[in-house]
Amino acid sequence: MMPVxxxxxxxxxxxxxxxxxxxxxxxxxxxTTGIYCRPICPARCPKLENVVFYRSAAAAQExxxxxSETIHGVRLEGTDKPGLGAKIARTLADNGINFRGMQANVxxxxxxxFVALDSADDAAxxxxxxxxx
Numbered sequence: 001m002m003p004v005x006x007x008x009x010x011x012x013x014x015x016x017x018x019x020x021x022x023x024x025x026x027x028x029x030x031x032t033t034g035i036y037c038r039p040i041c042p043a044r045c046p047k048l049e050n051v052v053f054y055r056s057a058a059a060a061q062e063x064x065x066x067x068s069e070t071i072h073g074v075r076l077e078g079t080d081k082p083g084l085g086a087k088i089a090r091t092l093a094d095n096g097i098n099f100r101g102m103q104a105n106v107x108x109x110x111x112x113x114f115v116a117l118d119s120a121d122d123a124a125x126x127x128x129x130x131x132x133x
Contacts, residue, residue, distance in 0.1 A: 011053040015039045027054045029065040036060035037068035087133060088115070095129040097122050 014022040022039045029036040029052045036057065037043065054060040057067065081087075092099050092115070099115050099122075117123050 008048070008053065011039075012048050012051065015051070016045050018042075025055070027057050027060045028052075029054060029060045029063065034064070034066055035068045036065040037070055041068065041070050043068075043070065084133075088130065091129050091133060092126055095125060097126050097129065099126070 011022070011026055011028075013019075014026070015028055018040045020040055024038075026039060027036050028039055028041070028046075030046045030050055031052065032046070032050045036054065052060075052063070054063070061067070089099075097117065099117050115126060117126060
């Protein structure tokens with residue numbers, strides 16, 4: 001996948017400010033470390049010339065970057081059903097889990113989603129809640 005076509009300066013300012021409005025909408029890959037993270041990552045902000053912006057975690061991984069340890073998430077796979085994304089969001093909310101974003105793809109009859117969460121505890125709670133779907 002190609003890097004985000006958004007203005008690099010806008011994306012970089014969002015990264016510098018750790019702007020939560022961009023969380024789940026873009027992922028930041030750092031060439032010098034080989035990792036990617038969310039724009040709200042608490043780590044020191046990398047230099048602009050060292051970053052690439054992607055629309056999804058999957059796109060960053062496809063480009064060869066590894067997930068940062070500060071990203072907590074749940075990967076879901078299964079058979080696509082109408083309204084499944086809304087059902088996942090509702091299940092998380094009903095269980096008191098605050099999620100930062102959800103990337104979902106439907107490939108043929110299969111569904112693949114990555115849900116970004118605030119903590120490892122929330123990820124564990126999400127797995128437990130979503131097993132019931």
